[in-house]
Amino acid sequence: MANETADLPSASAPAKARAALVAWNSAKAENYFTADPDLERVLRRHLGPAALDVERAGLTAFGEESATVLDGLIRENNRDENLPQLRRWNAVGERTEEVIFHPSYAAIGQRVFRTGVIGRYNIPGQDRVQLAYAYLVAHHGEGGHLCPLACTAGLVKLLQARASEALKSQLLPGLFNLDRNCPEHFHAAQFLTEIQGGSDVGANAARARLDGDTWRISGEKWFCSVIDADLYLMTARPEGARDGTAGLGAFVVPRLLPGGEPNGVFVRRLKYKLGTRSMASGEADFTDALAWPIGAVDGGFKAVVEIVLNTSRLYNAVGACGILRRAELEATTYARHRMAFGQPIDQFPLVQRSLEFLRTERRLAVAGTFELVAIADRIALGTATDDEKDVFRLVVNMNKYWTSIRATKAVHEAIEVLGGNGAIEDFSVLPRLWRDCIVLESWEGTHNVLAMQVLKDLHRFNLHEPYSRYIAGMGASAATRERAAVDREETERVLRLPPAAASLEVRALVDRLMVTWQTACWDAVESESAR
Ligand SMILES: Cc1cc2nc3c(=O)[nH]c(=O)nc-3n(C[C@H](O)[C@H](O)[C@H](O)COP(=O)(O)OP(=O)(O)OC[C@H]3O[C@@H](n4cnc5c(N)ncnc54)[C@H](O)[C@@H]3O)c2cc1C
Incomplete structure (x- = not known):
């Protein structure tokens, strides 16, 4: 109906424009998993075809739920009037310290947790699948539940690694309970x-x-x-x-x-x-x-950093990946339907360049992040090499920083593709995603703090050496391998600088290393898919 109106020569200009926007809304992906062949390629690389086939039905079902029901619920939940409120006392003056949520919050949580997104942690090495689900959640930004998922995952892993048997049996069953709205569930x-x-x-x-x-x-x-x-x-x-x-x-x-x-x-x-x-x-x-x-x-803090913060940094990066994908979906479909100067705006080379930027950023972020997730799984399974453990230590911090700032930049670009409509909260999800991105940049480690940690780790453990070896062994293109060789020289130059000068240069170094990392990871996905 909408397209028919748009095509009618007799329809008024506003009617045609409105019909094009309605058509944009109808054209959006109805399944975030099946609409994302690149995710499938990345998962095939890291899970293998047989394991991916096992997971496909669940991911397909949740991909649809996320694109349809969850999208509506999360938009509703984020309206100003539906945000959480503190109710500190009950009717008879007892302190309760309760947070009151709009009913949509529990409905979203129930759908997210029942995917088993946390329950799989009862066996090690499940982050590739867990985080594929988290990526589908993150198409809505934080969505109210990505942070709870990350915190719950971190606590589960910490308990599994360090807690007494008594504490584990007291808490883990509740943390693995998939019914978020029942009293026995813990998050x-x-x-x-x-x-x-x-x-x-x-x-x-x-x-x-x-x-x-x-x-x-x-x-x-x-x-x-x-x-x-x-x-x-x-x-x-x-x-x-x-x-x-x-x-x-x-x-x-x-x-x-x-x-x-x-x-x-x-x-x-x-x-x-x-x-x-x-x-x-x-x-x-x-x-x-x-x-x-x-x-x-x-020694509690060491365990928190190694287990909990690193888990949160993976979730943070996956959050940025989901946001990048959603920004790309919103902008690409919009550009196909929005008319200006007599043609869809995706016919303009400058808009095409913006859309290409969004696609490339998302591909690089997803490839780079899931490579890291796969290493995390090998560490959890006890099959990682020493080089892989070192690469994880280095890249988990760089990747958290880089994916979050690139997501902010990309959402900003997507907002620009939507023009003035892009700045309107109830026209598209982009303003909300952009605001979430800025929080992703800050929590779990600010830019400088992560960059300084990288500098410290490079000094202490020469992590650039295992990093170079890892990239050389990934089947990256000749151009990427050449770039990695220059990275190594550049890293050594920065490490020779006096501390203050090195700290001023480390951000640029991390930016450089991350471009190489992401490119090498995407090269590997492409060369595997071509086989
Ligand atoms: C919405 C939101 C929710 C949050 N939720 C939680 C939560 O649940 N639990 C929790 O524990 N925390 C939470 N945080 C806190 C978050 O983790 C911190 O804000 C973050 O780690 C930065 O710490 P800070 O705010 O104290 O900044 P500061 O440490 O004061 O940093 C201020 C600035 O100084 C820079 N800086 C600091 N040290 C250095 C250095 N050595 N070299 C160069 N620059 C430096 C930083 O990069 C930053 O730019 C949340 C934050 C936000 C925004």
């Missing part, structure tokens, strides 16, 4: 940041004290995303422990005590945020909150 949050420092976690002042044989945490946390979670992973300093990160322990703090009352937590307020708005982030004070240590209390 998690992770609170490290305090007002005096997010990057500088060693400045944490929250303290843990042993009361008989029970640990209790007191102090404040400044950024508490998923404040409604059942389980909070928290860093705190046990009494008498050293300063800095080395003295921090890792604890699980249940939000509620067995009787249903808050566990020593007082939520000051919910953050009034730029992005990720349908997920509730708060500021919280803790007073003698019951806490369970995860493994030995000394």
